[in-house]
Each structure stands twice: as structure tokens, then as C-alpha cells.
Amino acid sequence: MEALDSISGIIGYALVNAQDGSIEEVKGASAAPIGELTAFFFSAGEVIKNSLSMGEIDCVSLWYGSYRLLILPYDSTYIGVEIEGDKEPKEIIEKIRLSEKVVKKTKIELPPSITSKIQQINLLVDELGGKEERSHWRNLLNQCLGILGGDIVLYVGVINDKLAFKATPPKDKEEDFVQGLRSIIDFLIKRAVVELGSSEARAKVQAVIEKMK
Amino acid sequence: MEQDVLNRFEKRGLPSAFSVTKTGAVVTAQGAQLIRSEIAQVGMIIFETIGALGDMKINRIEMLGDTKGVLMELAGEQIFGSIFNRTQGIVINNLWTLLGDLKRQSAAIIGPAEEPREKPKTLYTWSTLDRVQEIMKAYVGDFTERIFKNQLKSQRLNVDELKEEDIRRFIGALGKAATTIIGPSKGREMKDKLLKLLK
Numbered sequence: 418m419e420a421l422d423s424i425s426g427i428i429g430y431a432l433v434n435a436q437d438g439s440i441e442e443v444k445g446a447s448a449a450p451i452g453e454l455t456a457f458f459f460s461a462g463e464v465i466k467n468s469l470s471m472g473e474i475d476c477v478s479l480w481y482g483s484y485r486l487l488i489l490p491y492d493s494t495y496i497g498v499e500i501e502g503d504k505e506p507k508e509i510i511e512k513i514r515l516s517e518k519v520v521k522k523t524k525i526e527l528p529p530s531i532t533s534k535i536q537q538i539n540l541l542v543d544e545l546g547g548k549e550e551r552s553h554w555r556n557l558l559n560q561c562l563g564i565l566g567g568d569i570v571l572y573v574g575v576i577n578d579k580l581a582f583k584a585t586p587p588k589d590k591e592e593d594f595v596q597g598l599r600s601i602i603d604f605l606i607k608r609a610v611v612e613l614g615s616s617e618a619r620a621k622v623q624a625v626i627e628k629m630k
Numbered sequence: 631m632e633q634d635v636l637n638r639f640e641k642r643g644l645p646s647a648f649s650v651t652k653t654g655a656v657v658t659a660q661g662a663q664l665i666r667s668e669i670a671q672v673g674m675i676i677f678e679t680i681g682a683l684g685d686m687k688i689n690r691i692e693m694l695g696d697t698k699g700v701l702m703e704l705a706g707e708q709i710f711g712s713i714f715n716r717t718q719g720i721v722i723n724n725l726w727t728l729l730g731d732l733k734r735q736s737a738a739i740i741g742p743a744e745e746p747r748e749k750p751k752t753l754y755t756w757s758t759l760d761r762v763q764e765i766m767k768a769y770v771g772d773f774t775e776r777i778f779k780n781q782l783k784s785q786r787l788n789v790d791e792l793k794e795e796d797i798r799r800f801i802g803a804l805g806k807a808a809t810t811i812i813g814p815s816k817g818r819e820m821k822d823k824l825l826k827l828l829k
Contacts, residue, residue, distance in 0.1 A: 448784065448807070453683060461679045462693050468668045469713060471695025480690040482784045557810075564807040565773060567780045600776050604811060 420516035421498070422576045425584035426509050428484065429563075429570075431455045431497040435490065446563035446570040447499045451486060454479060455497025459488050476510070489513060501571060526585050533629070534598035539579050540625045541605050545613070551578075557608060558601070565600040567593060632657045635736055644728040645714040649736065652677045652707035662713060673709055676702065685802055692722070701725055703733045710736060754792035761827050766804065769820040770811050777807050794828055801825055 421430050422444065429445025431452040438460055440452035462477045477488040485502045487510065488495055500509055527535070538558065546554035555575060562570055572586050572594075586594055609618035636647040636659035646662035650673030656666050680688055691702040694716065701722070702711040710733045712725055759778075766774045781803045782789075787796055805821025812820070 448803070450683070450686070454686075457679050457682060458691070461675050464675055465672050465693060465700065466695050468671050469665070469695075469698060469700060471693065471699065472697035473695060475694045475696065476692075477694075478690075478692040479688055481686060481688050482786050484784065560810045564780065564810055565776045567776065567783070597776065600773060603772065 419577075421496075421513065422574045423581075423583050424509060424512045424516070426500050426504060426571055427574070427583075428499040428501075429559075430499065433459065433495045433497065435459075435493050435495055441494065444559075445499070445574065446559050446566060447484075448563040449481060449484065449486070449499065451497050451499050454486050455488050455495055458486075459490075459495045459497075462488070478506075524585075525582050527582055528591055530591065530595045531582075531586065531598065534595060534602065535573075535580055535582070537602055537625065537629060538598065538605070540628050541602065541609075541622070542580075544621045544625050545605065545609050554605075558605070561601050561604045565604060566597045569594050569597045632736060633659070635732065639728055639732045642728060644712045644725060644732065647710075647712050647729075647732060649708060649710050651709075665713070669711070669713075672700070672711075676704075676709060677707075680704075685799065687799055690726075694722075701729055703729050705733055705737060754794070754797055756789065758792065758797065758827055759789070762801070762804070762824055765823050765827075766808070766820065769816060770808050773811055777804065777811075781807060797828065798825070 421427060427445065429443065429447030429451055431443045431454075432441040433439070433452065433456045434441055438456045440456055443452045458477055458479055459474070462474050466472070466474050474490060479486045479488075480502050483502050484499050485504070485506070487498045487500065487506055489498070489510065491513075496513065498509065498513065500506060542551070542554045542558055546552075555578070558580065559575065562573065566573070568590060569586075572582055572584050573580060574583050575581075576583070606618065606622055609621060612618075613621070632649060636649065636657060639647045640659035640661050644659075646665070647659040648656065648662050648669045649658075650656045650669055652673070654670050654674065656670045656673070658666055658669060662669060676691065680686070688704055690704065691700075693700045697716055698713060699716055699722070700711060700713045702709050710729060712729055714720060714725060763774055763778055766778060770777060781800060785796075785800050785803050787800050801821060801824040804824065805817050808820050809817030811817075
């Protein structure tokens with residue numbers, strides 16, 4: 418379901434096996450336990466649909482805090498997709514249902530201030546993770562996106578193993594997004610010092626600076 | 631009294647309106663009288679599912695089947711809901727508006743189920759949130775402002791009416807966020823310190 422990675426407005430998603438309810442995959446920057454929510458509420462939906470003779474379930478939605486989780490049956494899985502709570506989901510649902518086909522690519526225009534931060538983050542993750550620890554640093558990146566990124570999580574995602582924008586960010590959010598990305602860079606560097614020690618972390622950060630030149 | 635309210639909303643266009651409590655007490659409008667036991671079962675399943683998730687606060691649930699749908703507004707230990715046929719022309723957003731009104735009106739008449747009148751909840755002010763930020767600063771430093779601001783938004787904290795249960799949930803979310811930055815033991819320490827701010 419890599420196609421979901423590039424649909425803007427999706428904060429995170431989970432895939433749950435429809436047969437045994439096991440969580441197969443959770444991706445994105447959601448801070449909520451979307452795997453468990455998807456598994457628990459779809460099975461609750463299965464019981465309720467029989468009780469109330471509702472026919473086959475099309476969609477289950479949950480609202481919590483500022484978010485909405487859309488749970489959709491999809492072949493042999495359930496997909497739980499977290500979006501903004503007050504967003505009309507029709508367009509996203511259509512894109513998800515078409516996601517095995519080609520999702521229409523839109524031209525994304527980013528200001529240089531954002532492009533350079535995104536590049537810096539991707540280089541940092543590559544440098545810190547190397548070949549063996551890449552998924553660890555990618556997970557950390559996803560976690561801190563959810564915590565420090567704010568609204569940026571609606572516009573970015575990890576696509577083909579790189580942090581990238583899925584839609585052009587609004588102009589009035591540019592400063593906030595730059596601040597968010599700066600915080601994420603700070604976090605990755607501080608974490609590198611803790612995990613690798615200050616001299617190795619400094620060398621890796623220096624390598625990124627060289628590549629940015 | 632509550633049944634009158636439900637009947638009134640049913641007449642206004644909210645089909646098969648109902649309320650069900652965690653203890654299994656069901657009240658329905660006229661249109662849902664024949665499915666009271668099914669509604670009790672729905673309530674039980676929802677409360678059990680939410681219970682299994684721990685301290686996660688779910689506000690609303692919508693289940694859409696091929697032929698019918700059910701909407702539920704959660705108010706602590708009570709659910710207000712509506713079951714409708716998925717016929718052409720039904721506007722789900724209109725049903726949500728009515729259900730929101732029903733929840734507010736019922737709460738005004740009978741009081742929310744989770745808040746017995748004899749035990750009013752303590753309200754907090756912005757100064758509590760200022761203290762929260764001060765404590766956070768000692769743990770997550772420069773990340774304080776962004777974590778605080780993002781969680782304030784994502785938890786939809788009503789800063790004009792800060793209830794203890796909401797602040798508790800907010801602190802839980804802050805603790806979880808801090809854990810990513812400073813690790814589990816420091817994150818727990820910060821959360822415990824924040825919880826001490828509650829009276």
C-alpha cells in the first residue's frame with residue numbers, strides 16, 4: 418500500500434489482517450495507536466452490523482481529539498487512515514480506493530527554506546542510519562514528525578524511503594513549517610549525540626553539512 | 631423525560647434516536663422501541679472496545695453499512711445515537727448536527743452520566759498550563775513550546791473550561807510525546823511531576 422504514502426491529508430495509516438485481526442503495518446506520524454483502533458473498531462463494527470442488520474460495512478469512522486480515523490475494508494485487509502477531524506473524507510476515500518492504480522501526481526512547489534530543511538533531514542537520516550540502522554532512524558523521524566511537526570504532518574510523508582511533500586504547503590504556514598522542520602533537525606542531532614556519542618555525531622553532522630554545500 | 635427529548639428529535643429528523651449507558655440502561659425514541667436489546671448490545675460492545683484501549687478518549691463513532699448506518703456521540707459513560715436507513719437524500723452531516731444538539735440538551739436536562747451532580751469537577755485556569763510549560767522546560771527544553779502547542783491542538787483542550795479529566799488526558803499525551811524525546815524513565819518522571827499539579 419505504498420501508494421497511501423503519497424496521498425496528502427493522510428497523517429498515518431494502519432493495515433490490519435481481516436482474518437485474524439493482526440496488525441500488519443503502521444506507517445506515518447500519527448501519535449494515536451491507530452493499529453489497535455483499526456483492529457478493535459472494525460471487529461466491533463462486524464458485530465454491530467449483524468446486530469442492526471446494516472449490510473456489509475462500507476466505512477467506520479472514529480473521532481478523537483482533532484483527528485478522525487477512517488476504517489475501510491480493502492481486499493483481505495482493513496485500512497485505518499488518520500486524517501484531520503473536520504476534513505471531508507470523500508476525496509481521500511476515493512484516492513485510497515484507487516490507490517492500486519496510479520495516483521494522479523500533482524506538481525508540488527516548495528519555497529527554498531523548506532526544500533533545504535527537507536534535504537537536510539533526509540541526509541541526516543541517511544548518514545545516521547547508514548545501511549543497518551536506517552529503519553530505526555526512519556521510525557524516530559516519523560515519531561518526532563507527529564510530536565514536533567504540527568500541521569506539517571498533513572503535507573509530508575516518507576515516500577520511497579525519503580521524507581517528501583505530498584502537496585504544496587499553504588504560504589501562510591511556511592514559517593511554522595520551517596520552525597517545525599528545524600525542531601526535527603535539532604531532535605535528530607540531539608538523539609545522535611545520545612546514541613552515538615558526541616564525536617561520532619559531530620562527524621556525521623559535519624558530513625551532512627559538506628553534502629549540503 | 632429523556633424519552634420525550636428523543637421523540638422530539640426523531641420528529642425533527644433524527645431517525646431511531648437512542649441513548650444507552652455503560653450500565654446497559656437504554657432509552658429510545660418511538661422508532662427504535664423494537665430494537666432496544668440490539669441497542670443495549672451495541673452499547674456494551676462500544677464500551678468494552680473503548681475500555682480495552684485504556685485512556686483513549688473517543689468523541690464520536692460513525693458506522694456505515696450497505697443498508698443502514700449508525701452514529702454515536704459519546705458523553706462519558708453514556709452514548710447518544712441514531713440508526714438510519716441509507717436511502718438517497720439522507721445527509722449524514724445534518725444527522726450529526728441533530729445528534730450534537732440532542733447530546734447538549736440531554737446533558738442540560740439530566741446531567742452527563744459520568745459527572746454526578748454531588749461531586750463537581752474542579753476547574754483549572756491558564757496558570758495551571760503555565761506551570762505545565764515550566765515543568766516541561768526542565769525536561770524537554772527548547773522543544774517545550776512546539777510539543778505543548780501541538781498537543782493542545784491535537785487533544786482539543788477547551789482552555790476556557792479546563793476540567794481535571796481533560797488536563798489529565800493532556801498530561802498523558804505530553805508524557806507520551808516527551809518519552810520520544812527524552813526516553814521512557816525521564817518521560818514518566820515528567821508526567822508524574824505534572825500530575826502533581828492537579829488538586
